[in-house]
Amino acid sequence: MLPFDFDYYRPETLNEAVDLFQFLDQQGKQPMFFSGGTELITLGRINLAYTEAVIDIKDIAESKIMQVSGDQVLLGSTLSLTKIEEANLFPLLTKTASEVADHTARGKITLGGNICARIFYREAVLPFLLADSQVLLIGPNGKKIIPINDIFQGQLGLEKGEFLVQIATENRFIRAPFFSVKRRQQWDTGYPLITIAALKVNQQIRVGISGLCPFPFRSTEVEGALNNIGQSAEARVAGAIAVLPQPILDDVEGSAEYRLFVLRNLFFDLLAALDRVQV
Structure with missing residues (x-):
């Protein structure tokens, strides 16, 4: 109650x-x-x-849309994570969203609810940041379409009275090779620590991270270090760690040192998975 x-x-x-x-x-x-x-x-x-x-905006038709339209996929903000997972129109989103909470909770958590939430994790935003998706917002000043990377800086920059209606993602990003892993406190069953999601586009790795900082993020500085193929994997990972945004979470769920340890290993896994993929 x-x-x-x-x-x-x-x-x-x-x-x-x-x-x-x-x-x-x-x-x-x-x-x-x-x-x-x-x-x-x-x-x-x-x-x-x-x-x-x-x-409650769940009855609004535009917020429930889920379709391929021309060269893009449209997803409404009130779709549950379970519906998105079952439809599998965006494989990276499917994989990332399938790790949020448990199956019962995902049937209630919506795409917009996860992205606009106040919790640290908000993993569902990562694939859209990597895919340069466009968001449709509506508010007192009418509708507007904005690149998500222009309006999401740790959180979705909504003005008073605005809400998220839809997200559009181009098919070329939908089809790109991807990597997505969530690490928990006890690996498979414990409290979530770090989620990493990545796409490989035009031979460049794009990476988004949740659970490391008090906000999910995509960092071009981190991507630059990881894509420095003239260096060893060890040097690339060290370079990425050196340019991470701050602060690093340090709480009862996981110390800053442990979170960085987990992320470092995930970076190595990411490079092993996507380095040799040609796109």
Whole structure:
């Protein structure tokens, strides 16, 4: 049970959802867009989230889309991770999303809910960062389409009253060779520590990481070090470690030193998997 009450709304169109947010905000209701609900329930119970009005966007047709359209794949923000996994339209996303939580939870966690969450991990964003995907947002100023790498800097930079509707990814990235691994505290069953996802595009490795820092990220500096094929694997990995963003998480789930140890080994696994792949 949540320690507060809220009004519940379920709009059927994008414009209705946007107008409803503005109306409720003007009333001081602190409205919240809601597509899965797992974060609201989790954080609300410990007084880290509060709202007097929930706007559930799961009935909006545009947010439920899942299709190949021309040369790109379109995925709606309210699709559950389970549906995305079963459809397998984007293999790297399928592999990465299949490691989020457990099967029961993935049936409730939505794509948008994971990407826009406040938790550290948000693994589902990594494939889109690597694939230069485009996001469709809507808010008080209307619709806009933005490259995800322009608007995601540790978190999705939504303006007040905006929400994520769809993500579009070009087929050339969908078909690229990939690598995705999650390491846990006890490898197969423990608490998540590090997730690494990678694509090889035009003979260059692109890499995204979750669980190392308080935010998921893609780093061109890390990629530059890993793609320095004139050096040994040891030198390339050392170079990548040297340019990681800060801070490195250091908590009861895993020390900074241990997380870096795990990541270093994952970098070697990544190079072994993708170095010899020709694209």
